[in-house]
Amino acid sequence: MKVEKFTVYAISYGGFVGYRMAEMHEEMVEKLVIVSSGIVCKHDRKLEHVEKIGRSVVDLLVAKTPEDLRILCRMSIHKYDIGRWIPDFFLWGFIAVECCRNEKEELVEELLNEKPEAHLPLLTQETLLIWGEKDTVFPLDWAYQLQRHLGGKSKLEIIRNVGHAANFEAPHLLNRYITSFVLGSA
Template identity: 60%
Template structure:
């Protein structure tokens, strides 16, 4: 009996050690990103408790908020946490804005014991998190899934959200267009691609997201396996995707936003085709503006970060937020 217990304990230790070794490359990469955000971008990580401590949201916030700078909230999509998605944009944007970058719930270090899996829940958490930090007015920039969240933020907090930037986000796509998207995945389940379980799933996501180059080919399997192993919220992320794919999430009857809105799209977007940009532009009406990035795919934040930053800065700079 004692020998069996010792054997089980040893096995657990070996499994834990193997898991730690597998995650090591990603842990090292995360550490470098933390140093970059902290010392090159003058941001500090903080955690705010919401919903009577049922939810905690991790947010990168300015070390020193400047009253002469507009406040800007960056909301990421799938494919990693906030550091991974905005690493090529953040240094330039922090020179012009008080930048806040939350990890959405079940991404990075944000978590919740609540059962909600909707974009509306995510939006409420971001807005409540900003209130906790004492930021009453800001503009919001959402990338892909983050675009859904930002739209809901602007809808529920009209006075709080000043201007809106949405990048490559199929907010008003129809059920037929959802079916077309699924066909592009060569029979793979979209949930498996967005919440990968093996390196091939991540490479598929990279392949359909990029137009100029396929970055997935350059990343070794051991790093991709570590990236997958480091994700502690796979089930919750799957549920978030399943909600977006359900008919319950249909956004065809969304109210048009009252805020000025900038839409930015890559003309070679392989996930949300350019047609969806025009649909959303038409839905939003005269208060919206559409900018098309030539020869850019879905991941404009990776393929064209400087062009993206220029458009965002020109759109937001005339407006000065209160601290």
């Protein structure tokens, strides 16, 4: 495609991927936008957070039942309880078409066991962090932790009264932050 420079936009698990892309291809990744991603969470804090959830994180992220998906929706979306309005047959259909289940389960297990504090590089790119104020998947203090790690080339925008799924709950504001950052008017 002959693209020499680009901006990476990554949300949640994609933040881990986007961060590694920026690290590995710093000459190509000009800017990075990360929305609600627990990249720098210390291992012991991550395990403590998982314990508070009280369920298998693998089962929630690679759902096996409609109830798993409903719980994930409740955790991710602060303003609305959309899970209770979606019929089981629709959720079963979503589960049935999900591909690469084993690979996704392995990825979640790897993330749970990874200790990022031991080897997380400092990026050279300008980075915009966007977080929902009410995020219970990756709490807001994790955003501040990531911003401290990245230092002066990072900026944090917090979207009030929004959970983990900022792209669902506040898409217009999220897009405004991203557009402004990418175009350089922020």
